[in-house]
Amino acid sequence: MAEKKEVPDGWPLVTGDYEVGDPQSCVAISSHGSYFHMEHLKGVALQGPDKTENIGLEKIMTNIISNPNIRFLILAGAEVPGHVSGGSMKALVENGIDADTHKIIGTPGAIPFIENVPHEAVERFRDQIEVINMIGVEDYGQLNAKVKELAAKDPGAYPEDPMIVKVGGEEVEAAVLEMPLAMPATPYMGIINRAAEQMTYKTQLIARDQKLTSGLSKNSFFGLMAGLIAAFIFLLPLILGVI
Numbered sequence: 539m540a541e542k543k544e545v546p547d548g549w550p551l552v553t554g555d556y557e558v559g560d561p562q563s564c565v566a567i568s569s570h571g572s573y574f575h576m577e578h579l580k581g582v583a584l585q586g587p588d589k590t591e592n593i594g595l596e597k598i599m600t601n602i603i604s605n606p607n608i609r610f611l612i613l614a615g616a617e618v619p620g621h622v623s624g625g626s627m628k629a630l631v632e633n634g635i636d637a638d639t640h641k642i643i644g645t646p647g648a649i650p651f652i653e654n655v656p657h658e659a660v661e662r663f664r665d666q667i668e669v670i671n672m673i674g675v676e677d678y679g680q681l682n683a684k685v686k687e688l689a690a691k692d693p694g695a696y697p698e699d700p701m702i703v704k705v706g707g708e709e710v711e712a713a714v715l716e717m718p719l720a721m722p723a724t725p726y727m728g729i730i731n732r733a734a735e736q737m738t739y740k741t742q743l744i745a746r747d748q749k750l751t752s753g754l755s756k757n758s759f760f761g762l763m764a765g766l767i768a769a770f771i772f773l774l775p776l777i778l779g780v781i
Contacts, residue, residue: 540564540694543606546702550601556586564609564692565685568598570624570673572615578678581685583608589618591626591647596655598627599663600703606666606696610688614672614681622647624673631669635660659703666696 545561557576563583567574574585584601588594602608611631613624626647633643635652642650652660670684 540692543695543700545605545607546700549605550584551604551702552597552600554586554588554597556584556601558584561605562607563689564607565612565688566598566602566608566610566667567612567614567681567685568624568627569615570613571618572676574615574676574678574681579685580682581689587615588623588627589621591618591621591623591642591645591650592652593654594621594623595627595630595642596652599655599660602667603659603662603701603703606698606700609667609693609696610670611667612670612672612681612684612688614675616676617673620648626650628669628671628673630660631664631667634664655703659701662698662701 542562549561550556550558555573557574559576559579559582561583563581565581566583567579567585569585569587571587571589573587576582576585579585583605584598586598588598598611602611611627613627615624617624622645626642626645629645629647629650630642630652633645635642635657637657640651640653640657642652670688672681672684675681
């Protein structure tokens with residue numbers, strides 16, 4: 539039987555839309571943009587969504603490293619448009635984060651900065667779990683079959699003790715309150731500038747199209763008037779001759 543460890547009281551330590559099953563299980567499920575119900579899942583430690591590629595990922599990472607029994611993370615459910623939290627989690631586990639910018643390396647997400655979890659905690663997470671990519675799958679039958687398969691090869695608890703992450707000087711219980719409402723702007727200025735440039739360019743195109751349309755409309759009007767005047771001048775002698 540696989541060796542297990544006790545989990546901290548009150549686990550999961552960071553709140554969210556999570557449901558707890560068996561804390562001794564080796565499997566957790568991230569449902570991203572979908573909502574699953576634990577009553578339909580068998581043998582899962584934790585399941586719930588992570589809708590964003592920054593704070594959403596930070597929360598589930600914090601909860602997993604505080605439970606060494608979790609060794610597999612199934613990425614399932616609908617991908618979140620724009621945030622791409624599933625693809626971002628996959629990239630984080632495969633590539634890690636840049637130590638200076640805190641950006642997830644090789645991610646498709648829009649704002650993939652891990653600001654509230656220390657680099658060593660991210661590395662612990664990457665070492666503790668194996669990611670199982672089932673993004674797009676919402677069928678309970680398929681999910682339960684994969685959970686059963688993973689449970690059969692449970693490697694046992696991660697050898698190190700639960701890692702309790704501190705955010706803003708407080709223990710992880712207060713992490714939700716301590717996470718800033720507005721993230722630092724510096725890493726995102728490049729994204730903002732590119733978006734502004736694209737908006738300016740598209741506005742110029744629209745203005746140009748409107749100008750061309752307006753010009754064509756004016757030319758058509760003047761052409762019509764000139765034609766009517768020419769026709770009147772041509773027909774005037776005939777009209778006078780008849781009269």
